[in-house]
Amino acid sequence: MEITLVEGDITTQRVDAIVNAANSSLLGGGGVDGAIHRRGGPAILEECRALRASRYGKGLPTGQAVATTAGKLPARWVIHTVGPVWSATEDRSALLRDCYANSLRVADELGAATVAFPLVSAGIYGWPVEDAVRQALGVLGAATPARVTEARLVLFGAETLRVAERVRAG
Numbered sequence: 708m709e710i711t712l713v714e715g716d717i718t719t720q721r722v723d724a725i726v727n728a729a730n731s732s733l734l735g736g737g738g739v740d741g742a743i744h745r746r747g748g749p750a751i752l753e754e755c756r757a758l759r760a761s762r763y764g765k766g767l768p769t770g771q772a773v774a775t776t777a778g779k780l781p782a783r784w785v786i787h788t789v790g791p792v793w794s795a796t797e798d799r800s801a802l803l804r805d806c807y808a809n810s811l812r813v814a815d816e817l818g819a820a821t822v823a824f825p826l827v828s829a830g831i832y833g834w835p836v837e838d839a840v841r842q843a844l845g846v847l848g849a850a851t852p853a854r855v856t857e858a859r860l861v862l863f864g865a866e867t868l869r870v871a872e873r874v875r876a877g
């Protein structure tokens with residue numbers, strides 16, 4: 708699987724699946740989540756509500772991932788995952804890695820060839836950008852999915868892309 712780093716808005720990516728940094732309610736929020744629901748239209752929220760009414764009555768647990776339609780977005784699926792909130796006193800990085808591993812697994816099961824990821828937890832949830840990139844590249848770099856051929860990390864803003872490129876270069 709090839710890993711690409713691009714600067715941009717995840718909602719405009721022409722890939723099979725985009726990952727949403729959702730919150731456990733699955734009922735919308737700010738950041739990437741807000742942008743995806745705004746541009747994807749109400750079909751995404753309808754499926755999220757159905758998931759809450761069936762499999763995830765208490766919400767989607769942190770680190771897990773579940774797919775819905777992508778509505779009006781160019782992608783075919785949105786894979787919702789819930790990142791951990793950053794903590795300076797507790798190491799929650801295993802949960803952050805779970806987000807990438809589980810989202811990639813769901814994408815692979817769906818038959819997606821190309822998947823775009825935002826920098827999960829690195830916005831409202833406060834995760835330091837450099838470490839968020841390190842966790843993402845660690846999981847994606849070790850993954851050997853059957854069908855996914857490209858994992859695209861979509862960095863929001865030129866500075867975030869620069870940080871990501873620096874982390875990747877080591």
Ligand code: ADP
Nearest residue numbers: 716717728738739742826828829830831832863
């Ligand atoms: P979280 O609550 O998991 O921190 P956020 O959506 O607040 O999720 O932020 C995750 C990352 O996504 C941050 O780096 C943020 O700058 C970035 N981001 C925000 N909007 C978009 C977008 N439309 N496309 C790609 N990345 C985005």
